Amino acid sequence: MSALIKLRHMPVMQRCLWNHVNKVTRTISTSKKNSETATATAACETKPQDKNWVSYGFDYENKDDDTSAHHASYFFTITLCLVFGGFAWAYAPDVSLRDWAQREAFLELRRREKAGLPPVDPNYVDPKKVKLPSDEDLNGVEIII
Numbered sequence: 001m002s003a004l005i006k007l008r009h010m011p012v013m014q015r016c017l018w019n020h021v022n023k024v025t026r027t028i029s030t031s032k033k034n035s036e037t038a039t040a041t042a043a044c045e046t047k048p049q050d051k052n053w054v055s056y057g058f059d060y061e062n063k064d065d066d067t068s069a070h071h072a073s074y075f076f077t078i079t080l081c082l083v084f085g086g087f088a089w090a091y092a093p094d095v096s097l098r099d100w101a102q103r104e105a106f107l108e109l110r111r112r113e114k115a116g117l118p119p120v121d122p123n124y125v126d127p128k129k130v131k132l133p134s135d136e137d138l139n140g141v142e143i144i145i
Contacts, residue, residue: 058069094100109119 053063055063055066056070057066058073059066112119
């Protein structure tokens with residue numbers, strides 16, 4: 001979201017090129033002779049009221065647009081996505097029916113206990129319906145139970 005706001009307000013070439021419209025020249029002198037000075041030229045577009053302003057990275061030219069985009073980005077990210085998204089995720093209905101299956105298992109266990117049956121029947125499937133291979137069909141294959 002914030003990347004889209006950044007790209008909307010700032011052209012790609014603006015980041016790469018220096019603005020040569022307003023050039024400021026500063027000299028540094030370490031000797032008493034005036035002819036031995038170093039000169040540095042840099043592009044500078046600072047406004048007097050924005051002297052100490054540091055951009056949030058959304059808009060490098062307008063302080064108000066930059067601040068508004070910053071606050072909107074954090075509002076949508078933190079408040080809407082994390083807070084309300086977490087609330088919806090935590091209180092969403094059980095779509096895999098895990099809670100229902102656990103309740104049904106407890107009810108079935110209570111029913112079997114009252115009837116005097118074991119919790120799990122050893123003959124869950126009727127042994128007459130199960131067809132096992134004979135010893136001749138297995139040919140000495142090791143069976144691990």
